Amino acid sequence: MQKEKNEFFKVKNFSKKINTEYHEGPATFTRNNRRIYFTRNNFKKGKLIFSDKKVNQLEIFVSQLIGDEWTEAELFTINDKNYSIGHPTLSHNQKFLFFVSDAPWDGAMGGADIYVCKKLGAKWTQPKNLGPKVNTKGDELFPFFHKDGVLYFSSNGHGGLGGLDIFICKHDGYRASLPININQIYPINSSYDDFSFIINDKKEHGFFASNRLGGKGGDDIYYFEKDESALIKLKGFVYEEETGIPIMNAKLVLMDIAKGEKISNTKDNGKFEFLIEPNKDYQLVVSKLDYKTKKIVYLSSDYKNVEEPFLNIPLEKGFWLHLEGKVVDEITREGIENAQINVFNKTYNLRNAYTSNLKGAFSFALDPDCIYDFEISKDGYFTKNESQISTYGKRKTETIYHEIVLALRNLKMGSSFVLNDIYYDLNKWNLRSHSKLELDKVVKYLKDNPHITVELGSHTDSRASETYNLNLSQKRAKSAVNYIISKGIKKNRISAKGYGETKLKNHCKDGVKCTEEEHQENRRTEIKVIGF
Structure with missing residues (x-):
């Protein structure tokens, strides 16, 4: 459908590969318009697929434009025949996909909720509920993500004029602001159902659907434009x-x-x-x-x-400070090209984004007398947050060589690293105070990277019996995991595993004489990535 002057015309079938005798609904495109994510009844090879309760649910499908033809649509990686999953919308940077589901996943609020997943390379992370700021016990539906970072959605759980009302909030893929009714901005909502809101990049005009009185019947599409x-x-x-x-x-x-x-x-x-x-x-x-x-x-x-x-x-004439740094791989210490560096000036509430160069280096200007937070990310690596960098007290133009050599760990299934300074008293599993400081770093890792699940493994040396060591290591692993969960990490994101002496790192097995230092090498606590 195209718009010329004040008339719409040329309505035609989008694609025979996409449209079927079943329902095709809300869709979102990549920026090059060559990939589509859309909602459809769950079926395969012309045959409907039913849930265990004999219900045909909605699912998200994906198709690509090859030449001038769309490929046969395939199920999106996140699907469940027993629950509806649909209404996809991509963020402007194409790293996040927001969608709706009534599945009873972790954090589900009730009814249909909005979820988000992040793209890591060619894969998508497990869905994360947007939480109680956005989702309610009612239904949250039809999300639309605008390029300026504003999420529009419909809800019957936030109050309003009646039925489904359209709400808006800011969202960066991780956090949401408190939603407000769109009528504070545009006079859109009615006492009936209002939904499927979209608006163009410049916010000059858009569309929404409603079953309000005065339409042609049922759900109608409405057009609006800015009155300059x-x-x-x-x-x-x-x-x-x-x-x-x-x-x-x-x-x-x-x-x-x-x-x-x-x-x-x-x-x-x-x-x-x-x-x-x-x-x-x-x-x-x-x-x-x-x-x-x-x-x-x-x-x-x-x-x-x-x-x-x-x-x-x-x-007033003043001075600026310059921050220089480098993003490096934690293992190879080589610079990481095209790492995204998001800079948040907390004093002026300003955000800027920068990119590391071929050698992983970056530099940018900072205001004096300000507090900054930084978030550094790169596909395939842990996200790293550097907080509370202050320029207070600086009184002349200078280059700050801040200790912000940002090391990012290569992120893949099975990646592991040893935690330093996790020690226990002999034959005990209670955590020492300095061990908790090290575990706090794990808590930060998991909060910075909400899409991963990990295993905390505890290892002993070969002294004492195998059974004793296995039991002791399990108790120590469980003690560390309980501490991490107490700091706000959900228990389904971290598991405890005691290995005892089954995975020694050196030759110090039973009957072999070794130094205390060699035994110490085997006594360790490791974090391993086991899921996305």
Whole structure:
């Protein structure tokens, strides 16, 4: 279907390989439009597949465009004939797939919930429930992820005008903000069911479905577009405080929590312009290298009778700091190319993304008197978080060689690493206080990488009997796992395994005389990746 002027025309069958005599529903495409994930009745070779309760469920299917033809659709990797799985939507970076299911998976809230999985190489992680901020005991359906990081979805569990209402929240693939009713932004919701909301990249126009009165009958599709005549222009001028000289190419970030960020730069004459909604408050952050960053709160109540608000923004000469670092493989110590480095300025609530170069090196500017968090990720590696990097107290331009040589461990099934400083008293399994500090690192690993499951294995040396060592190691492994679970890690993500003396790392088996150091090599605690 295409739109020309104010008329829609040329409705035609999308593909005979995709459309069948059964139901095909909500779909999402990769950015190159050559792969589609869509909802369909579960069937194979023309034969419906039924659940154990004799119900035909919905599942997600995948097809690729080869030349001008779509391939025969195949079941998505996450499927279950006993429960419905559907309504897929891809994040803009194509790393996350959000979808809906009524399966009783870990974290299920009730009814249909929204889940997310992450792509690691050619595989997808196990689904993760979006949690109680988004999901309720009711139904959460029809998610749509916009390129600016806003997730739109319909719910009958968050309250509202009645039936299914459309809600929005910010989501980065890991965390969600509190949802708000879309009527705080667009006058969309009614007292009937409103769902299947989509909007174009520039948020100029979009579609949704509703069974409200006044339609053609049943569920109808509605079109909407932005009325720019209802917007006002916010203009301004950025200049050097001491001289009054215009500052060109200053970066401006206009923030509205509900709709995300608008980013612009000043022109050669130092001027800028945004289209904003009347009666709405904004935060504006202005930055430029060699000047002090400035945060301005725009309160609409201060400009009630002003047709075109104008802001004069002087920037004081200042200094910036430069952070240099390197992303390296933990084993080979070689630089990792194209690692994603997400930088969050907690002081100004700003986010920026950078990429490591061919040698794994990176560098970028930091504001003085700010607190930063960093997240470093690369497909096939553990995600690493570096928090609370401070520039407070710095009073001159300099390059900071922060100890942020970020080591990422190659992530694959069966990967393992030894935990240092996990010690127990003789014949005991109670954790010492310094052992808990080491286990806290495991807790952080698991929180940083919510898609993996691991085994904690405890090993002994060969002294004492095999049976005794096996029992002791199991108790020690269980003690460590119980501590990790007590720190908020779900018990289905980590298991305890006592190996006793069955996996010695050297020649020190029964009857062989060895030094204490050689026996110590065998007494170890290991973490092994056993699932995604």
